[in-house]
Amino acid sequence: MNIQQRTFQWGGLSLVATASLLALHGCGGSDGDAASKASNIQAAWVMVGTKNEAIARVITNYVPEASAGPQEACPLITVDGGVSRMSLRSAPSNPGLRPTASDPTDSKPSAFPVTVCEQALPATALQVNVAGQNLPLPKAQPQRIVVFGDSGCRLKKVDNAWQACGDSAAWPFEKVANAAAALKPDLVLHVGDYHYRENACPSDIAGCKGSPWGYGWDTWQADLFKPAAKLLAAAPWVMVRGNHEECARGGQGWFRFLDPQPFSAARSCDLASNDATANYSDPYAVKLGSGTQVIVFDSAKNPKTALKPEDTQFAIYQKQFRQVADIAAKSGLVNNFFTNHHPILAFAPIAGAKPAQANPAMTSVMSSLNAQAYYPPGVNLALHGHVHDFQAISFKTGQTATIVSGTAGDNLDVALPDPLAPGTEPAPGAVIDKISHHASFGFLLMERRAQPSTGWSFKAYTADGKLLATCLQQGYSLGCDKAGFLTP
Structure with a gap:
């Protein structure tokens, strides 16, 4: 993420905030974050993991700038008011053709032009939101x-x-x-x-x-x-x-x-x-x-x-x-x-x-x-x-x-x-x-x-x-x- 600093005056004090922090906690929440636009989100859901933990998953087709890391494709997630960027699960990939249950002439390589992101949720979570969508909780x-x-x-x-x-x-x-x-x-x-x-x-x-x-x-x-x-x-x-x-x-x-x-x-x-x-x-x-x-x-x-x-x-x-x-x-x-x-x-x-x-x-x-x-x-x-x-x-x-x-x-x-x-x-x-x-x-x-x-x-x-x-x-x-x- 590109970090930009801005200085604010409050009560005679100079306060420095980063642009990333503003994006997380500003009045618009995640509205100004490109990866968090609802139009990019292909699917969002919550599943239960192997340790009874709730896991938020998102599939997105957002592609960040070439200078950014693959993590930047993941949207912001709001959990009970706290905002963070979801973790990268898998980046877009085009694995080569592998043996399948079908004859090779009836098969083709799998294409995954999407990013999968996830976030383990605390058991105490009451409200979780991604790209304006509230996710269901266990x-x-x-x-x-x-x-x-x-x-x-x-x-x-x-x-x-x-x-x-x-x-x-x-x-x-x-x-x-x-x-x-x-x-x-x-x-x-x-x-x-x-x-x-x-x-x-x-x-x-x-x-x-x-x-x-x-x-x-x-x-x-x-x-x-x-x-x-x-x-x-x-x-x-x-x-x-x-x-x-x-x-x-x-x-x-x-x-x-x-x-x-x-x-x-x-x-x-x-x-x-x-x-x-x-x-x-x-x-x-x-x-x-x-x-x-x-x-x-x-x-x-x-x-x-x-x-x-x-x-x-x-x-x-x-x-x-x-x-x-x-x-x-x-x-x-x-x-x-x-x-x-x-x-x-x-x-x-x-x-x-x-x-x-x-x-x-x-x-x-x-x-x-x-x-x-x-x-x-x-x-x-x-x-x-x-x-x-x-x-x-x-x-x-x-x-x-x-x-x-x-x-x-x-x-x-x-x-x-x-x-x-x-x-x-x-x-x-x-x-x-x-x-x-x-x-x-x-x-x-x-x-x-x-x-x-x-x-x-x-x-x-x-x-x-x-x-x-x-x-x-x-x-x-x-x-x-x-x-x-x-x-x-």
Whole structure:
């Protein structure tokens, strides 16, 4: 920042102030600061970090003068009247083409012509403002929490899947996000898969013609930041990583924009040589006020088949589930909820056939630690996405209750058979007591009940905000007011 001094007379004294200080504390606040102009800000939100800290994040397209440092691209942030410049998280970059999940002929280098800035916020903060926008802050006792996943618009050549991204009926994520924002949540839990526009839409398909594609900023803006703008402004977010954010897919954007940890070039996914590290993250817990916490687990690289003890991934996930057990055991809380992207004790629907067990890979690891209980003691509810339907399941055999809410925007899966055939289990030894399910776009709303011991309620809504079912959790039990297939 260029510093200029000005001298003022006050009470017979000469006072020297710097131009930068005037910009911070003058009558206009940040109005005179070029980096803080609202027109430069592409997205601004608050997320919860790995230590329960609130983190303000901003994406800006402001480019400072060549003589200034990259930090000068970051806007000023006002926290309870105090003004400072946000810290640089990642500067604009154009990493070279890396191996992706697509054929090289259907891939292109990712371009990030934007700067990402951030600021850890004190727990005592009451008001935070960036570029004239007040940012939402976490509440000590959140009462209402929106849960959803799988929100992006699918453009994928290998599946010949070309979702109509401009059609709010075919891709209703903005409608879902706005309906959720209208319920005035205290927190948003996204259970993964934010980005789906992987390949170029064919020119003869009108529904997605001209859509941005690839893994750069333009697709992240189209798939997440633009349609979710109202919901990002309404409440802080907890970000869970999905398989679409693994390194060979949207991992570069994940680490620049959404990962809760400090940015590191070695974990940026820019170089495939770092994937073995960058595709995994240690679990952490987010406190939901008295009595409850949610344990966040990164399953981005979850394989489709069972793992063997000699497999590298088996050892990685086994270590991380031991960490989950430790987090739950030390919490002393009534409710330890678990969240990751891939369902564990749930089903993968198959058109015209018996549904498959959703996650033989994770259950092979978890059973090595906790037999057919799968989860460690004290984890009494799990929240997932990945499967593009809604499932709420409790078990006669005492396993952790499960909710899948992967219906925010991407193409829906077929509905589960109704009723399920006798003996149908999501994992060996997990005998279903109750199941409610649907295959329509929508989201979930968690609401705190009177006491921690009475658990939470979970309401399944359609994209239009119609209530489909209400489920009550208490301990390992989950019961819904409607069973079987739910008709929108």
